[in-house]
Amino acid sequence: MTTAAARPASLLPTLPGRFYADPALFALEQERIFETQWLAVARTADLAGPGAFQTAGAGRESVVLVRGRDGVLRAFLNVCRHRGARLCEQPAGQVARTLQCPYHAWTYALDGRLAAAPNLSRMDDIDRAAYGLVPVHLTEWLGYAWICLAASPPDFAAAVQAAVAERLGGDGAIDAWSLGTLAVGRRVTYDVRANWKLIIENFMECYHCATIHPELTEVIPEFAGGYAAQYYTGYGAAFGDDVQGFTVDGTGGFPALGGLGADRDRRYYAVTVRPQVFINLVSDHVIFHRMTPVAADRTIVDCDWLYAPSVIAGGADIGQSAELFHRVNQQDFAACERCQPGMSSRLYAGGGVLVPSEHHIAGFHAWVTEALGDAVT
Amino acid sequence: MIEVCAADAIPAGEGIRVDGDVPVAVFNSGGTLYAIDDTCTHQDASLADGWVEECAVECPLHASCFDLRTGQASGPPARKPVRTHRVVVADGIVYVELSSDPAAVPTAGSLVPS
Numbered sequence: 001m002t003t004a005a006a007r008p009a010s011l012l013p014t015l016p017g018r019f020y021a022d023p024a025l026f027a028l029e030q031e032r033i034f035e036t037q038w039l040a041v042a043r044t045a046d047l048a049g050p051g052a053f054q055t056a057g058a059g060r061e062s063v064v065l066v067r068g069r070d071g072v073l074r075a076f077l078n079v080c081r082h083r084g085a086r087l088c089e090q091p092a093g094q095v096a097r098t099l100q101c102p103y104h105a106w107t108y109a110l111d112g113r114l115a116a117a118p119n120l121s122r123m124d125d126i127d128r129a130a131y132g133l134v135p136v137h138l139t140e141w142l143g144y145a146w147i148c149l150a151a152s153p154p155d156f157a158a159a160v161q162a163a164v165a166e167r168l169g170g171d172g173a174i175d176a177w178s179l180g181t182l183a184v185g186r187r188v189t190y191d192v193r194a195n196w197k198l199i200i201e202n203f204m205e206c207y208h209c210a211t212i213h214p215e216l217t218e219v220i221p222e223f224a225g226g227y228a229a230q231y232y233t234g235y236g237a238a239f240g241d242d243v244q245g246f247t248v249d250g251t252g253g254f255p256a257l258g259g260l261g262a263d264r265d266r267r268y269y270a271v272t273v274r275p276q277v278f279i280n281l282v283s284d285h286v287i288f289h290r291m292t293p294v295a296a297d298r299t300i301v302d303c304d305w306l307y308a309p310s311v312i313a314g315g316a317d318i319g320q321s322a323e324l325f326h327r328v329n330q331q332d333f334a335a336c337e338r339c340q341p342g343m344s345s346r347l348y349a350g351g352g353v354l355v356p357s358e359h360h361i362a363g364f365h366a367w368v369t370e371a372l373g374d375a376v377t
Numbered sequence: 378m379i380e381v382c383a384a385d386a387i388p389a390g391e392g393i394r395v396d397g398d399v400p401v402a403v404f405n406s407g408g409t410l411y412a413i414d415d416t417c418t419h420q421d422a423s424l425a426d427g428w429v430e431e432c433a434v435e436c437p438l439h440a441s442c443f444d445l446r447t448g449q450a451s452g453p454p455a456r457k458p459v460r461t462h463r464v465v466v467a468d469g470i471v472y473v474e475l476s477s478d479p480a481a482v483p484t485a486g487s488l489v490p491s
Contacts, residue, residue, distance in 0.1 A: 097428060098437065105420075105438045116437035121400065121415070121423040 010355060012362045017348035019368070020195040020340070025376070026296035027060070029196075033275050033371050035059035038153065038160050040144040040277045040290050043184060043304060046092070047073055047145070051110065053099070054092045057292045057300075058149055063136050064088045065145055066099060068110040073140065075147045076133035081114070082106045087133075099133070108133050142179040142279075143306075144288070160273055167271040169234020174271075174279075176259040177286055182306035183313070185285070186322040190301040190329060194336035195343065196276070196293040197368065199301065202332050203270070203278050203289075204228060205358045212331045215324055219243050219250055220268055226357040228270065236267030246282040248323040254284040254311050274367060280325065284308075285318075287325045297340050303329060381471040384410075392434065394425035399480045401462055401473055404429050404445055411445035412462035412473045418481045419455035457481045 007013070019025055041056035042065050053066040055078055062078035064087060078087050080101040087099050087108075098115055100107045107116040112133040120126065137148040139156050146160065153159075165171045192199060202208070206228035210217050217223050221240045228237075239246070245253030246268065256265055260283055269281040278289040286306040293299045305322045312318075342348050354361055369376055381395055381403050392404035394415050402415035402425035413434070415424050422438040429435075433442045433451055442452030448461040459481060463474040 100438075107437050116422050116426045118438060119421045120426075121394065122421065 007353070011353040012359050014201075014351040014354060014361075015197070015365050015368070016351045017343040017345065019376075020197060020343035021296055023296050025372075026195075026293070028372055028375055029368070030059040030293070032373065032375075033368070034293065035061065035149045036154075036371075037150075037275050038139070038146045038148045038156060039275075040142075040146050040273075040288075041065065041292075042145045044073060044140055044143055044145050044180075045184070049094075051095045051097065052092075053088060053095060055088050055090070056147070057294065058136075058147060061149060062086060063147060063149075064099065064133075065138070065147070066095075066110050069097070070111070072111075073138060073145060074110070074112060075136040075138040075145070076108075076112050077136060079134070080104075080106055081131050081133065082117070140180075142174070142288075143182065144179075144290075163273050164271050164279070166233060168269060168281075173234075174281070176261070176264065177257055177281055178259050179286055179288070179306060181309065182257075182286060183309040183311075184304050185307040185312050185318045186305040186326075188303050188326060188329070190303065190333055192299045192301055192333045192336060193297060194299060194333070194340040195296055196291055196299045197364075198336040198339050198343075199291060199299055199333070200272060200274075200278075200364060201358075201361050202336055204272055204361050204364065207355060207357050208335060212335055213328055215248050216328050219246060219324065226355075228357075236264065236269045239266040239268070245284065245321070246324060247320040248327060249320055251320055253282070253321050254307065254316065256283040257285075257308055272364075274364070284311075285321060289329075301329070301333070378465065378472040378474050381473055384466050384469050384471050387471070390429050392425040392427070392429060394423050395473065399475075401475070402434075403464065403471060403473060404434055406430075406432050406445055410464045410466065410471060412464045413443060413445060413448050414459040414462075414480055416459075417441055417443075417455055418450065418457040418459060424459070 039058055042054050047067045050067055050069045053064055056063050063075050064078040065075045067073050080087055082104055085101050085103040087101055098107045098109055109115040112135055114128040114131045137153045139146045164174050168174055206223045207226040209223040220237045222237055243250040247253055265283045271279040276291040280287040288304045290302045291299050387393055387405040389405050392402045395401045400415035401412055403410055403412045406429050417424055417436040419441050422436055424434050424436055426437045427434045432445050435442050439454055441455030443459050444451045448458040450456055450458055460476040460478050462476050465472040
């Protein structure tokens, strides 16, 4: 443990170990962060037609997203109003017209209204809207459904879009990649035995890159210097001179996405949208991570590789392209899992330290502790 | 004869419930009006809340189907038929003449105090 007085100026403290291992603190994070912020939980194209549904974890809640017969995508708490049974157990599926509780058959229209229930017509004092499913705020952006459990959600533009604009150096800058129109070429779900903050912190820095990411550092040699693209505003890390594309072996990728100017070519941009989204942008594809923390020491990460629809429809081989970041993910998550046991070590009771190329992570820690408020002071 | 509603008040594919000692549902299937008992013979549910397709209504609870022309249970789990009633449209108003047959009672419904 390093006291503030003894700590050299080069080093800033991390959070204490208990922030990464204590179930009570994790529950507090679920309540005060994941149940108050906007979360990206589904690719809207995966919910294409009426009756398509998916369930998602959001904080301590389960949420069901379903597209109505009117084409509108909605989110509801995945809980029956009657006796509290979980409505949808499957992670995804298709219903014809209703969501029906498997217990007593309380039956909800896809707009949430209570459509039918046994003996309901004998209970004409029941307001079918008032006893419908409880809606959850939903906004669509970048081809993803973002939900928020807060009664009054933070302003989406200020909370989410501004974070992306700040990193990329301009409002609407991400529109050039037209994420909403891209097709999912590959999706991998990682079950990571590590606290969600270890994953964010890892993603925010590149001090580790030269050590654990040999393929990535071949493609982007400046990462060997330890400074992540996120350290700067509006900056894209440059590909190596002899590198043709963002691929595992540096071979050529695909034509640049239509809306991108030459200044974005051969560069890599990375954005963290707190608390659970990472977006990695190169000229020919986008890698979009969504995290779902499920325990203090366990986080599910869904990662989509997004390409121009013509690339996917044409059956192009995206193997070398997607493999690069799949390897980066495996390397990163192994590192996070390596740290997790240490969070409970007596050594880490007072936390560790951040070197200068990691100092911006202190801003993330301040954000976490502010969100948790007086509970952790 | 029971007065139901204006003839244009039931859109195609929809139905409405008419309360009474034995509730009745009137459906518009492809422009033709049909009247049957509103209560599913499997469990107490309003068929008017169900879905109309090709001269049949599907119960919203367990997807039992009834033929709107005959009242026969055309899809399980219901087995007993519902009654059909004569529909009359006069001067733009829909009327139903109730069948004199005894109504089927849903097994579950009979256990519920009315």
